Amino acid sequence: MLAAYGTHMALTDNQIERYSRQIIVPGVGGRAQERLLASRLALVAEPADAASALAYLAGAGVGRIVVHPVGDSASYGEIIERLRDLNPEASIRIASDEPSQESYGLMLALIGDARAAETAARIWRAHHPGVQASHIWDIDAAVVARLDTPGCIALLPAPPPCPLCVDVEVLNPPGERAANAGAIAMVAVTEAFKLLAGFAAERTPGAELIEFDGYTCVPRALGRRPNSGGQARCTCETPLP
16 A cells, blocks of 8 residues: 555645645545645656656646656756746656665656666666665555557556566566557556555555557456466565475
8 A cells, every 4th residue: 555645744725726626626635635745756757758747747746756767867857847837846856876765655667668667677676675776765556557569557556466576577678669658658647646646545456457459448457476486576575485
């Protein structure tokens, strides 16, 4: 369950006015907006995909967004600069190369090329304290979107399963980009919004895969891949005795 579910900050009058059209949407309300403002998100995406995702999430009031660049970081800085006027309250920055330890409520990964898949896998491998890495990221949940044909989105709100041990290969290098990749990415962004806002706070959501056939999508439950040979499947577990 996302840590953000139990974290709230009272809305100011200015915030109520800023987010009023969103607050009145059924299922959002003031409590969900408070959760969004207190939330932290790690975003992995190519610049073109990151631009749309950041505009939506920053405008919605996600409190802190850390962009883990895919390739050159310069273009991300330009995107972030353009968003400063959209919502001055949102904190958006590019992940530092300096050793660090941070906590995120959610990792949103939009897998459009092999570099994005590698970056998302590297972040998740180092998400447990004790891992021998210069960066330690404590992450509560993940939304991973495959933007290649036919396209799918893995919703992993309470690992395990996590992106490394789920029973579909969500972090493999992608193939040809899907014609509906932009639509898939925005569905993934919306699902990230819902998790951060705590839409599922009153129930324990299970892992789910949203599979696309053109613009039609069908959900199905996800589990962990079988464990063989007593070896750990991922950082979610230690090797079996």
